[in-house]
Each structure stands twice: as C-alpha cells, then as structure tokens.
Amino acid sequence: MKAVIQRVLKSSVTIEGETVASIDNGLLILLGIVDEDSQADIKWLSNKIANLRIFSDDNGVMNKSIIDVNGNAIVVSQFTLYATTKKGNRPSYIKAAKPDIAIPLYETFVKQLETDLSKKVQTGQFGADMKVELINDGPVTIIIDTKNKE
Structure with missing residues (x-):
C-alpha cells in the first residue's frame, strides 16, 4: 500500500461537476x-x-x-501510484490491484482511518474520473509505502 499525503489548507473532489468531498485544514491522501x-x-x-x-x-515547528489540530481528511484511490515506467513511455499499471481486491481494502482503510481519527473521513469514488483540487500547505507532501517500513 502506498500513500501520498499532502497537508492542505483546503481540498475537494468533484465528479461530473458535483463536489463529493471538501475539507479545510487537513490531509489529502492519495492511496494506491x-x-x-x-x-x-x-x-x-x-x-x-x-x-x-x-x-x-x-513555534512554527x-x-x-492531524489529531492534535482536529484536521480533516480526504482519501482518494489512485492506482497510478503503482505505475511502472521502465520500458517505453507508456506507463504500465499491472502492479496495481484489480477492483475486486482493491475496493474492499480501500473501504477498510477508510474505516480504519475514521477509527484512528475519531471522525468521518471523506472520500472520492473508487474508479471514477475525479477532479481533485488542493491548496498544498507548505508545501508538505510525504510518500509512505508499507513495503518500506524499516
């Protein structure tokens, strides 16, 4: 599992012109x-x-x-985080899990994060063509891969 975590002043997800998620002060989490x-x-x-x-x-340190600042979170599924670009110029997404495996894991992750944050977590829609807007605060962007824990 790979996550790109961005500290945001605000972020939103729009699908077919409808805003499905919107937060101020928190984290936008792209999840592969x-x-x-x-x-x-x-x-x-x-x-x-x-x-x-x-x-x-x-002190500005x-x-x-996110718990300490009572921030909010949006989780967006993003299979392209597992793109392989070694051959040619067209990325391969063969490493990304197919929906039958990915959707239950994605939904379980969101529920676990809600438990850990003690609040509702907003989401995009798995597999949808989403427009994601954000104002990255800092900018602060952290990449975490569960396969590289040590």
Missing part, C-alpha cells in the same frame, strides 16, 4: 493498493498517517498530528 496488501498494512498505514507530526505548533 497492490494484491499483496493486507489488514496489517491498513492498520500500520492508518496509524502512521493519524500520528504523523506534519502540522505546525505555536512541524510537531503536531
């Missing part, structure tokens, strides 16, 4: 899933994101988590 991902990956990644200290304290 592979066949080998498990419940252990979900729990580890959700806990890591919930406790990641990337929000500024009163990144020392607070």
